[in-house]
Amino acid sequence: MAKVTYLEAIRQAQMEEMQRDDRVFIMGEDIVCNVFGTTTGFVEAFGLERVRDTPISENGIVGAGAGAAMVGMRPIVDVTLSSFLYPAMDQIVSIVAKSRYIYGGQAKLPLVIRSCLFYGNANAAQHSDRPYSMFMNMPGLKIVAPATAYDMKGLMKAAIRDDNPVMMFEDGTCWSSKDEVPDDPDFIIPLGRGDIKREGTDVTVVAVAGGVPVALKAAKQLAKEGISLEVIDPRCLMPLDRELILRSVRKTGRAITVDPAHQTCSAGSEIAATIAEHAFDALRGPVLRVCTADTHIPFSPTIEKALFPTVDRIAAAARRLVGIEQPAAA
Amino acid sequence: MAKVTYLEAIRQAQMEEMQRDDRVFIMGEDIVCNVFGTTTGFVEAFGLERVRDTPISENGIVGAGAGAAMVGMRPIVDVTLSSFLYPAMDQIVSIVAKSRYIYGGQAKLPLVIRSCLFYGNANAAQHSDRPYSMFMNMPGLKIVAPATAYDMKGLMKAAIRDDNPVMMFEDGTCWSSKDEVPDDPDFIIPLGRGDIKREGTDVTVVAVAGGVPVALKAAKQLAKEGISLEVIDPRCLMPLDRELILRSVRKTGRAITVDPAHQTCSAGSEIAATIAEHAFDALRGPVLRVCTADTHIPFSPTIEKALFPTVDRIAAAARRLVGIEQPAAA
Amino acid sequence: MTDQTNDRSLEKYRRMLRIRHFEDKAEAIHAQGEIPGALHTYAGQEASGVGACMALGESDYMVGTHRSHGHPIAKGAKLRPLMAELLGKATGICKGKGGSMHLSDFSVGSLGETSIVGSGVPVATGAALGSKLKGDGRVALCFFGDGATGEGAFHEGLNLAAVWKLPAVFVCENNGYAVSTPARTHVPVKTLADRAKGYDMPAIIVDGQDVDAVEAAIAQAVERARTGGGPTFVETKTYRYADHAVNMGRILLDRGEEVGEWRKRDPITLYRARLLEQGVSAETLDAIEREAADEVEDALRFARESPLPEQAEAFDDVFTAAVPIPDYLADA
């Protein structure tokens, strides 16, 4: 075990899997120059064929990843930022998500599509997307959005070993967070299993990606007020660990979802709807959502930050659910 | 007033608006040949410049529509089937939805993007998409999905007159349904206002697009059993008429959403989450969802049909809700 | 003509006839409602598909389009699973999940017949990349139409293949139309092969009605690909006899005289004449045609006798493991 960053966990996971299986290769724009540091040392270790710079061509490289996967390779396609997934939607939806089904199981697509959720850093609406919820509406894609270095390493390795297409969403707000991460080359976290990040009794907070550390901060703060939050991180959005979520809500009777995506049709909305449908009897109050406001992300940091889920908003929602309007004067 | 089909309503709306305003023009693949009959007589009336066949190039024509809109035209871009929106996601998201915001209001994009929800007709997964929910997660797009000829005409005309980008989703299962439709050239249904398609007292059914006629059938059937459904059609998914929905749920205390989209992160889920958040006190039971199953759409009609919302599923959900008689929560 | 070439020639003839008979039958039963969904026929283009696929090795890859019946048969696919697919049966090549636009048989190296126009091009490029990385010497061939060259996916696939000098062959089956739109309306270049210039890619234009000519052109491209010379663009000038899709209720485009003109250069008729000229007997050719017709009858019988898929199968093959079946369908 060593304490490493979220970014380093990505690097290690890829490195180990590329060492283990020479069908794994990685391609992307400026992957050799290695802009964010997730492929440091890769060219030296694996050469320019397996660590492949590409033209600016997201649709092309995702589709090429799909084709290479179909003939037995296990590609990792790095699309850099999640905002660059849109030009690749054609191949992601019509080829990657659907090929296995359309051909009745003849195709196998062990393909990882990586991209960073790059928000909260004054790069404006065209660079700040958090689009995993859109992909959740499309069957055939596994969707992973880890919040810690530990989870990232175990899930990235699982994703690379999975025989199905997996979209890895890497939250830029978590990049530098550190964690004890196992060195065991077979350390794997199975896709589809959520995690209780903090146990609690009063309110269940289901938080997604960068929403997790924010929720944990809120939990810490509210603990001082005597309100106990249970923070659940689904880690995978598809498949979603509904059972873990519902069990927690059945225990606490109260639920908040926290999601950095725009609220409408978000993962946070989906989880709220699931709770309202399957744990209604246990609910003692409304299912509240703390998501990103339904507007675009502006450049100016002054007005950008408050649009995303904050500790204050989570705390306010929790207080409302337990019936306390104002925090007790401390 | 004349009784016309949903397809004819599209044709009339476009025809009237093109006659009224010569900045309106239409382009699309095979729009001249007029595959589905929504542009019959247009070339004769407006010529080949304003009724424009395009190369197969969805991203290009959507972007060209955006550019033309920015310089003062009012384009209608027909992308034929909703499944062909994916190749155009780049321009829809990064240009159409975001340009006005990114440039601080300098750009105006009066653009209509049409596409048909083409499902339930044995054309398999690549042709059967119902992707409006994905676009609901992206600010900056108005989203309309009418279920009747009357609504189609009024909303299509409103969409063409709107100064913002509007995505019109035309449900293929409604194509041949007929309705009395006003001839008044200024007949308009404002975007963002839902409609009560049938009043009722026991259960609110919020149904989307092709889900509306199915819900109405279910309502008719259940009426015989003494169960009274109120069927709400939001008609516009963005902006969504939350007030109409919540008012109804506050009246009935029970809610079902019906949506032909895949359930996860669907409009149906969003509406359910909205109800669970804002009308919880009125709820006497869980908010149930009757959406399309989370699998791809197969070719074989034998196994395709049952995946979409059916009268039986809606009826079963309603019976379950009225059977769960218990005092309002909280 | 040596025996070996003779075999090859007869095989080309056989495959073209298989396609023609398969589709004639499919069109007829589609008209009667036995095949659901849209049906895009390949009739008229057989020499393009067969000539191209005959130039490939068995283990080479091939990717096609919505007009999906011809390519897999050209690549050597058996007819039973294809016909069963058209009928939506569980024994179909795609277990009834793909239908007419997706008759892809992976066992013969067919990696997808994809109905989103242009979407197969990056996939073929990726298969070629896989071959290059594995060093297994395989070539990936991609069919697409004139219309598909308007799509961004086409551009990106070709560009990547050119930049990386991949073992790929891009075959533009130029039948002059995209649905109702003539190529002169949707393409700015004089001939489709000019598209290749934007990638510095060698291009060959070939008579798509002459199966030998197509085979020779593709063989040259395959040779270049296999020996590290990178991709080639091949334009086969051809024609589809039917409207964009058949039995649509109305004709989308009336092409008038033109159809008759092209029928005079029917690829099967032309090839039969050539084979007769080369000394193959009429009996041999007739026998091949009968066999093809019989194979189609057999395939249809098989398809008709095959079971429909069970409802639960709608939840297989989303992933390698089945996805959960919702309660309301659990015992449907």
Added chain:
Amino acid sequence: MTDQTNDRSLEKYRRMLRIRHFEDKAEAIHAQGEIPGALHTYAGQEASGVGACMALGESDYMVGTHRSHGHPIAKGAKLRPLMAELLGKATGICKGKGGSMHLSDFSVGSLGETSIVGSGVPVATGAALGSKLKGDGRVALCFFGDGATGEGAFHEGLNLAAVWKLPAVFVCENNGYAVSTPARTHVPVKTLADRAKGYDMPAIIVDGQDVDAVEAAIAQAVERARTGGGPTFVETKTYRYADHAVNMGRILLDRGEEVGEWRKRDPITLYRARLLEQGVSAETLDAIEREAADEVEDALRFARESPLPEQAEAFDDVFTAAVPIPDYLADA
């Protein structure tokens, strides 16, 4: 040199200097954290932008990229709203919502500087289509980089413009790199202008460091566009001095000697020499440079004194009417 050409020449010199000084200042204050987000500078490429925009009429349209400072200044934009934008102020050209990658000033015909690579090409095509439909004689010019030519959007935009013979000019600012990737790694053609061949579009290659040469080349393209001759592809061979973006904490690509070599052909230095040679006095040129520097200082002062946007403004301009402000921000 007539007085009129003299004016034009001095204007070119002025605009190039405005860009250079504007960016020098921006880079400096970005290093100190006064400008948030990424900053992609145009330094080195000024002759490309200015030469091109000077060949356009005021009412002509222009679309650019993430490297967005140079184009609008070249098209005649005032500096105050641009600098205020970089600082995220409410008085910014985009009200603080766009930032460094989007310095688009619609009042000078700039229809967007869009940071999704390739995404501006269809937009420019659409503006040209609008002009054609309106018959107003305007031309739409689109800037993009060598790297952008890998994108599907690039292909589709050019293809449509070619098919419809639109009044468009496509300017590939070939600075040799896409981020860290050299053109030889990401482009299969010998020179970017070859891309035009796939659309049967005339192409011109021009020295992008020579503002007069660029202007002449674009003028030719604009003339063709305005007279119904359709689009032209112009490749300006140029160079950016800085790394892909500045102040990134590390250098993404060390280009060694090359930068110095290109600096020897600095577009502003070259042009100053030419103007001197043509008899313009050093005093005149120095005065222009001082003015440019003053304008930048003035713009910075304006920007610094300007207010930040209010939280509620984050909800304006999604649509023409504001979208609802959530409760938790209503009185933020």
